[in-house]
Amino acid sequence: MAVTSLVIPLQHSSCLLSFRRNPILSKKALVPVGFEARKNHTQRDNIRSAWQVKGKRRGEAVVAAAKKKRNQSPERCAAEGVTIGGGETDAIPMMPERIKVVILMACMMCLCNADRVVMSVAVVPLAEKLAWSSSFLGVVQSSFLWGYIFSSVIGGALVDRYGGKRVLAWGVALWSLATILTPWAATHSTLALLCVRTFFGLAQGVALPSMTTILSRWFPTDERASAVGISMAGFHMGNVAGLLLAPLLLSSIGISGPFILFASLGLLWTSSWSSGVTNNPQDSRFITGSELSLIQAGKPVDPPTNPDPPVRLLFSKMPTWAIIIANVTNNWGYFVLLSWMPVYFQTVFNVNLKQAAWFSAVPWAAMAVTSYYAGAASDFMIRTGHSVTFVRKVMQSIGFMGPGLSLLCLNYAKTPTCAAVFMTIALSLSSFSQAGFLLNMQDIAPQYAGFLHGISNCVGTFAAIVSTIGTGYFVQWLGSFQAFLTLTAVLYFATTVFWIVFATGERVF
Numbered sequence: 001m002a003v004t005s006l007v008i009p010l011q012h013s014s015c016l017l018s019f020r021r022n023p024i025l026s027k028k029a030l031v032p033v034g035f036e037a038r039k040n041h042t043q044r045d046n047i048r049s050a051w052q053v054k055g056k057r058r059g060e061a062v063v064a065a066a067k068k069k070r071n072q073s074p075e076r077c078a079a080e081g082v083t084i085g086g087g088e089t090d091a092i093p094m095m096p097e098r099i100k101v102v103i104l105m106a107c108m109m110c111l112c113n114a115d116r117v118v119m120s121v122a123v124v125p126l127a128e129k130l131a132w133s134s135s136f137l138g139v140v141q142s143s144f145l146w147g148y149i150f151s152s153v154i155g156g157a158l159v160d161r162y163g164g165k166r167v168l169a170w171g172v173a174l175w176s177l178a179t180i181l182t183p184w185a186a187t188h189s190t191l192a193l194l195c196v197r198t199f200f201g202l203a204q205g206v207a208l209p210s211m212t213t214i215l216s217r218w219f220p221t222d223e224r225a226s227a228v229g230i231s232m233a234g235f236h237m238g239n240v241a242g243l244l245l246a247p248l249l250l251s252s253i254g255i256s257g258p259f260i261l262f263a264s265l266g267l268l269w270t271s272s273w274s275s276g277v278t279n280n281p282q283d284s285r286f287i288t289g290s291e292l293s294l295i296q297a298g299k300p301v302d303p304p305t306n307p308d309p310p311v312r313l314l315f316s317k318m319p320t321w322a323i324i325i326a327n328v329t330n331n332w333g334y335f336v337l338l339s340w341m342p343v344y345f346q347t348v349f350n351v352n353l354k355q356a357a358w359f360s361a362v363p364w365a366a367m368a369v370t371s372y373y374a375g376a377a378s379d380f381m382i383r384t385g386h387s388v389t390f391v392r393k394v395m396q397s398i399g400f401m402g403p404g405l406s407l408l409c410l411n412y413a414k415t416p417t418c419a420a421v422f423m424t425i426a427l428s429l430s431s432f433s434q435a436g437f438l439l440n441m442q443d444i445a446p447q448y449a450g451f452l453h454g455i456s457n458c459v460g461t462f463a464a465i466v467s468t469i470g471t472g473y474f475v476q477w478l479g480s481f482q483a484f485l486t487l488t489a490v491l492y493f494a495t496t497v498f499w500i501v502f503a504t505g506e507r508v509f
Contacts, residue, residue, distance in 0.1 A: 097287040098218045098295065102227045104273055105211055106234030108172060111266050112207050113238030114245075115179045116144065118258045119197065120338065121246040124346065125255075126186060137343070138472025140190075142465045143197040144204075145335070149461040151205025156454025160447070163279030164210035169270050171210070175203035176266030183256040208457060209450040216442045216449065217280050220295055222383050224442070225435045229375020232434045236371060236427075239338070239364035314452060314509065318502040319444050324456040326396060326437035326503075329495040330430070331460035332467045333403060333488050337363075337427065340471050344481055349416040359416050363424040371431040374399075378435035388443055388505030396436025396499050402429025404492030411482045437499070445509040 120141065127137050158167050178200035185192040211231055219227045242258070249257030278284045281295050314320050345351050345359045374395065381391045406426035413419035441449045441456070467488070474484045 096291050097281065097284055098223075098227075098291065101218050101277055102215065102230050104269070104277060105215065105227075105231045107269055108168070108273070109207070109211065109231050109235035110238040110241065111172070111262060111269060112175075112204060113235050114242040114262050115175060115200070115238075115266070116204070117239050117242030117338065118179075118246045118262060119144070119182065120341075121243060122186075122250060122255060122258070124343065125250065130190070133476065135469075135472045135476050138469040140193070140197070141340075141472075142468040143194045144201040145461050145465045145468065146194075147198040147200065147202030148205045149201075149458050149465070151202045152209070152457040152461060153451070153454035155206030156209040156450035156452070156457070159206065159209045159213045159450035164214040164450075165273070165277055165279045167206050168210040168214075169274050171203050171206040172266050172273070173270045175200050176263040176270070178203060179259050179266065180263035183254075183259050186255060205454075205457070209453040212438065212442060212453055213450050214277075214279070216446065218295065220297070222379050225375035225378035225382075225439055226372070227375070228434055228439060229372040229378075229431075232375075232431065232438075233368040233371040236364045236368035236431070240361045240368065243361040243364065244358070310448075310509065314445070314448065314455070317444075317508050319440075319504045319508050320452065322499050322503040323437050323440055323444075323452065324459050325495055326400075326433070326499055327456040327460035328463040329400065329491050330433050330437070331457075331464040332491060333407075333426075333430065335464035336467050336471055336484070336488060337423065340468075340481075341423070345416055345419070347475075348481065349419065351416055355416075359420045362420055363427040366424045367427040367431050370428040371434060374432045374435050378439075389503070390505075392436050392440050392443065392505045393500055393503055395432045396440075396503065397496050399430050399433030399436050400492045400496040400499070402426065402432070404489040404496075407485045407489040407492075410485055437503075440503060440505065443505045444507060446507070448509060 123137060123140060126132070126140075132140065155167065155171070178196055181196050182193070182200070185196040212228070215227045215231065216224060242262070245261070246258040249261065281287050281292055341359075341363075345355070351359065378391050378395055381394075382388060403426040406422050406429070410419060410422040410426070413422055437456075441452045445452050467484075471481070471484050475481060
């Protein structure tokens with residue numbers, strides 16, 4: 001909202017923070033201040049006194065912090081959307097800074113998964129060209145996880161100590177480099193390909209710990225699930241982008257096409273992230289005082305962080321094990337579908353690579369949509385008075401029981417369309433897990449969430465390696481996907497029971 005020719009002197013404006021703390025009164029005051037002040041000086045003075053006194057009472061703490069942090073520089077006033085001396089005031093920024101953070105995070109997660117899934121598509125022509133067996137194809141698919149399993153714990157600890165900004169920037173830059181080297185390695189030797197994909201996984205291990213830590217600092221508690229939902233929607237849209245664009249680029253440019261595209265986008269994202277985001281909102285040059293106050297008021301005050309996570313204490317509590325086992329089951333099912341979906345449609349229903357990509361992309365697109373709504377539903381339940389423990393248990397139960405039942409039904413699918421429907425239901429409902437165990441790490445251990453995420457993701461990644469390789473051996477041994485899909489469904493059901501019994505939304509550490 002702008003006001004032309006503001007005639008009131010602003011002796012104690014403090015970047016107009018106190019004025020901006022009372023937008024309702026501001027709207028009422030602007031008309032007499034801007035246009036009738038010349039006729040009635042007394043009325044003008046009364047209005048000015050009213051908003052100054054009330055604004056001081058509401059925003060005293062924020063103003064004091066702003067004076068200490070920002071030193072009242074003209075640049076800071078401009079960054080908050082306020083211009084002094086030119087006669088114009090814009091009290092409301094174009095977009096809150098936390099929204100910019102979550103948009104950049106969603107873009108990063110999109111690239112993260114797109115870079116993964118490109119290999120799931122490219123491996124089909126590579127297997128035909130190099131005569132790989134189903135079992136060895138599983139080894140190639142899982143090579144990404146060999147590096148990922150080691151970087152999860154280290155990356156999580158680094159995020160807790162140094163924040164997510166720098167760690168994530170290095171991670172994206174390094175995995176983009178590995179992505180662009182993948183086609184060269186594939187044509188050079190199988191060993192070179194396995195090494196590059198392992199390095200790729202090593203760099204990507206910092207993505208999820210960085211995401212959860214940064215979003216927990218930038219968003220109040222009752223907005224956190226929505227922020228994670230938006231970010232994970234980007235993650236799943238990466239599957240869609242990779243599955244749809246990779247076949248087109250493979251057929252038109254060759255093996256190197258999709259890898260070069262997504263690697264270039266990753267490097268472009270790194271430059272934007274490094275210059276536009278901070279680890280904490282209070283360090284941002286662009287955040288307004290009102291937004292900072294909203295974020296800080298919506299989060300519990302944490303005690304000073306112990307730099308060394310209490311590993312023995314973490315493993316002694318059952319809520320920790322509930323998170324670890326949930327991560328194991330989630331990764332088991334997720335990577336089976338991510339790595340084998342194009343192969344499943346091609347071998348079971350005899351569809352070509354482009355058709356398999358379309359059938360595979362639809363479930364991930366649906367999952368991207370439900371990711372946001374799962375987060376929004378979780379935040380709504382918390383705002384309406386439901387306990388965090390209740391919300392986490394409900395969301396996680398939907399996220400595991402739904403996929404388990406859908407995978408059992410998938411065994412009876414007779415057409416690719418029917419199979420795509422069951423996979424869509426499975427993946428759509430599994431997105432509710434993001435408002436379950438993924439957020440629960442910040443609930444029970446906010447000071448060690450990165451390390452806890454790394455530990456649980458390390459164990460979950462090992463499960464993903466077993467499931468990815470195991471699927472290949474099961475298919476080669478039994479000639480069918482049915483047995484492995486049934487095993488995965490049983491694992492979903494058992495983990496749901498364990499989660500309901502032992503999980504909590506209360507702070508434990």
